[in-house]
Amino acid sequence: MKAKEISKENFSEYGQVHNMLDKEAAGFGNGLFIFYRDCVRYCAVSPNMGLSTLSVARDDKFQILAMEHHNYTAEVMMPMDDDMVLCLARAGSEAEPCQEDLEAFIVPRYSMVHLNPGVWHSMPLPMHKTEVNVLVVLPERAYHNDLSSVDMSEKELFIEV
Numbered sequence: 001m002k003a004k005e006i007s008k009e010n011f012s013e014y015g016q017v018h019n020m021l022d023k024e025a026a027g028f029g030n031g032l033f034i035f036y037r038d039c040v041r042y043c044a045v046s047p048n049m050g051l052s053t054l055s056v057a058r059d060d061k062f063q064i065l066a067m068e069h070h071n072y073t074a075e076v077m078m079p080m081d082d083d084m085v086l087c088l089a090r091a092g093s094e095a096e097p098c099q100e101d102l103e104a105f106i107v108p109r110y111s112m113v114h115l116n117p118g119v120w121h122s123m124p125l126p127m128h129k130t131e132v133n134v135l136v137v138l139p140e141r142a143y144h145n146d147l148s149s150v151d152m153s154e155k156e157l158f159i160e161v
Contacts, residue, residue, distance in 0.1 A: 003085050004106065053136070068122075071148065073117055080110070084132050084134060087104045087121065088105065096152075
């Protein structure tokens with residue numbers, strides 16, 4: 001599958017996306033600072049949120065080895081030191097994502113994506129470097145309490161960038 005540039009329009013069925021350095025966003029300040037408010041909205045199911053860092057390495061391939069989803073919680077990701085490639089499939093009741101529904105997006109560095117509950121997603125892959133560090137926001141322990149994953153390695157799915 002071919003990875004596409006992400007936009008608010010082509011990403012809307014999965015959640016929200018916003019470049020956190022967008023100087024055109026709604027903000028206020030006094031000349032010394034500008035506070036860009038409410039760029040991405042997160043509706044928490046838990047009062048305790050976890051901010052985590054995910055480091056992901058890749059080889060020369062953009063292979064999808066696994067897909068996962070959270071039934072009850074949204075997930076926020078923001079690549080910090082490289083663009084990332086993210087494979088997604090619509091939320092559904094299937095035991096694994098339908099291959100025909102898979103889409104890949106190129107998420108620029110400092111762009112925050114908010115994945116709706118149930119959206120299947122791969123591990124983000126670094127676009128240019130061999131490793132990417134990603135800020136991840138999830139309700140505390142959602143990675144343990146609300147995670148379903150499926151091995152996709154035998155399907156030999158690759159992303160063309």
